[in-house]
Amino acid sequence: MAIAGAMTTAYSMTPGTGTRPNVSKTTFPSDRCTPPAEAVAQLRNWTPDAKPVIVQGSDMAAFWQLWGGVN
Secondary structure (H helix, E strand, O other): OOOOOOEEEEEEEEOOOOOOOEEEEEEEEHHHOOOHHHHHHHHHOOOOOOOOEEEEHHHHHHHHHHHOOOO
């Protein structure tokens, strides 16, 4: 089912343990999602006061490729 308006299926990410971030599915305005390359940089340079990184669902394959090819 489509989501009305400019909302899109997205994934909220924070640093995890080991080599993978914590990922949870969410809905978010598509124009406010973080591009994959920027999301990778933010997660790798995480600070305690940072907010979760939100990546559009259609960009997740690109995110995982940039993250290291592990999905």
